[in-house]
Amino acid sequence: MEKVIFDGQLINRSEASVDIEDRGYQFGDGVYEVIRVYNGKMFTSKEHLQRLFESGKKIGMDIPYGLDEIKAMLEDLIQANNLTLGTVYLQVTRGVAPRNHMFPSSDVKPMFVAYTREVARPEENMMNGVKTISVEDIRWLLCDIKSLNLLGNLLAKQKAADAGCFEAIQHRNGTVTEGSLSNVSIVVDGVVKTHPANHLILNGISRQVMLKTCEKAGIPFAEKPYTLDELKNADEVFLTGTTVEVMPIIEVDGQRIGNGKPGEITKKLQELFKAEIEEQCGQLFIQQ
Numbered sequence: 001m002e003k004v005i006f007d008g009q010l011i012n013r014s015e016a017s018v019d020i021e022d023r024g025y026q027f028g029d030g031v032y033e034v035i036r037v038y039n040g041k042m043f044t045s046k047e048h049l050q051r052l053f054e055s056g057k058k059i060g061m062d063i064p065y066g067l068d069e070i071k072a073m074l075e076d077l078i079q080a081n082n083l084t085l086g087t088v089y090l091q092v093t094r095g096v097a098p099r100n101h102m103f104p105s106s107d108v109k110p111m112f113v114a115y116t117r118e119v120a121r122p123e124e125n126m127m128n129g130v131k132t133i134s135v136e137d138i139r140w141l142l143c144d145i146k147s148l149n150l151l152g153n154l155l156a157k158q159k160a161a162d163a164g165c166f167e168a169i170q171h172r173n174g175t176v177t178e179g180s181l182s183n184v185s186i187v188v189d190g191v192v193k194t195h196p197a198n199h200l201i202l203n204g205i206s207r208q209v210m211l212k213t214c215e216k217a218g219i220p221f222a223e224k225p226y227t228l229d230e231l232k233n234a235d236e237v238f239l240t241g242t243t244v245e246v247m248p249i250i251e252v253d254g255q256r257i258g259n260g261k262p263g264e265i266t267k268k269l270q271e272l273f274k275a276e277i278e279e280q281c282g283q284l285f286i287q288q
């Protein structure tokens, strides 16, 4: 029987039911995280949970549990569902209250839910690279908050899917921001360049892991904005994200990147990323 965490309790999924006046359901008034699980262990859980608390703080919502308490709940959930390779999704909404734009009184307790899902590593895409399109970034200006309001991201991702592409690369007036569910980096003359972590992007945990591996391996990098033109003429382009890890991009808007194959630095970063996973979660094996 699949278990979930509902209002902080580990229960059967069939017993969990969301109130129609949950503010997450009505307004998207809440925050979330997706954490990767390899070999039954969470990867970078502390960083994800710290970001969850930061997101909560930025929307003026107090999460009614401590970081270690949430981590322990998620570990119990992973164990109860026998999850070895997948993700754990968690969200906290501002709770259940009569519909009103103003925040409810402080006695309304935020609602914490979580569930797990089996997800393989995207090995084929990681090996061959993926095609992308560019789209205008039409989202709001607090993209650093991992908020439940994802309509802008959904519209972008759907445009990519309709074009037969894996991801949409968003830009504001020609400056590349990020993907719909990933961060985007380029490599030019051996230097990795990625948008600075400000209000225009989500500061991806995978982005941070990737930058840390650059530092450790002596690969030069810069957290600087770059244009759509630079992206299309870069030697290499890649995505980072919890489910995509480090994923090469071989095409943008039908234009080939480099020689149309995953680049050497991207491949090196994939190896370094895998080493970080293995350090925390144990050895990874190729899936059948």
Ligand SMILES: Cc1ncc(COP(=O)(O)O)c(C=O)c1O
Binding pocket: 034, 153, 178, 179, 180, 181, 182, 183, 201, 202, 203, 204, 205, 206, 207, 240, 241, 242, 243
């Ligand atoms: C808009 C956006 N940017 C970047 C990312 C990558 O973040 P992370 O590496 O923490 O998964 C995500 C992940 O869901 C995302 O939704």
